[in-house]
Amino acid sequence: MKKGLGERMFEWCNALFLGLLSLVTLYPLWHEISISFSTAAGAMQGGLFFFPRGFTVDAYQSVLSSSFIWLAYRNSIIVAVVGTFLHVMFTATTAYALNKKGLPGAKVITILVIFTMIFSGGMIPTYLVVKSLGLTNTLWALMLPGMISAFNVIVMQSFMRTIPEEVEESATMDGANPLRIFFTIILPLCKPVIATIALWECVGLWNNFMQAVIYLNDKRLYTLPLLLKEIIAGQQLATDTGQFTTFSAESAIAATVIISIIPILAVYPFLQKYFMKGTMLGSVKS
Numbered sequence: 001m002k003k004g005l006g007e008r009m010f011e012w013c014n015a016l017f018l019g020l021l022s023l024v025t026l027y028p029l030w031h032e033i034s035i036s037f038s039t040a041a042g043a044m045q046g047g048l049f050f051f052p053r054g055f056t057v058d059a060y061q062s063v064l065s066s067s068f069i070w071l072a073y074r075n076s077i078i079v080a081v082v083g084t085f086l087h088v089m090f091t092a093t094t095a096y097a098l099n100k101k102g103l104p105g106a107k108v109i110t111i112l113v114i115f116t117m118i119f120s121g122g123m124i125p126t127y128l129v130v131k132s133l134g135l136t137n138t139l140w141a142l143m144l145p146g147m148i149s150a151f152n153v154i155v156m157q158s159f160m161r162t163i164p165e166e167v168e169e170s171a172t173m174d175g176a177n178p179l180r181i182f183f184t185i186i187l188p189l190c191k192p193v194i195a196t197i198a199l200w201e202c203v204g205l206w207n208n209f210m211q212a213v214i215y216l217n218d219k220r221l222y223t224l225p226l227l228l229k230e231i232i233a234g235q236q237l238a239t240d241t242g243q244f245t246t247f248s249a250e251s252a253i254a255a256t257v258i259i260s261i262i263p264i265l266a267v268y269p270f271l272q273k274y275f276m277k278g279t280m281l282g283s284v285k286s
Contacts, residue, residue, distance in 0.1 A: 036254035059251035083143035095156035141215035
């Protein structure tokens, strides 16, 4: 069927708008890349530019030679990997249990879970709880508080309800216990929503700044957001020799930003297939 003039004009305008929107979205990242490869004089000039001014890799060499950047990388990876695993597992087990019709007090527990979406204990009470548990100045303080998100539990519940009950019934008749059913049947069927929640949690934990500021004082436990904050604040980024770099602060900040987002950019392509399925959850009802 031949498209009319109005339909073709709409497609052209739509493509132009999406192209401009993509350019506006990607330019800040490209701008940081350009600054990170610019000399001190070029980075200090400011303004809009698309290519490095006086190409140099001194910023990356200096930042990567710092012992703190590798400590921060290690801490961020530990928090992201371990935290994501714990968040996804506890979210899945909570959602699976609440979906059981015979669970005593399931409605009350569900209400309490949803209640946390509206009200929270606040910063000071939460800090006192974390301190009383001896979690301050530990990486656990970034992973355990808020380990179960009410929103994620609801999303996981909605997906699990699409799994026919006959699947579990047949497994039970074959002698499988609830734990085996959960780990060998339910979780594999929930790959799309698990990947979606895992990506949300991984990005959140990787970029977790506020909790790191509140609970971490030891520089050996600093994560990348905290290290970046120190660089932006103008504090020294000590290298193994104890000296600070000679390039501009803008180049150091940009290089640290680019280095810190590489893991997330590397993980996303592997989860994209499941992520797209997970985000479409509930959009089409069979």
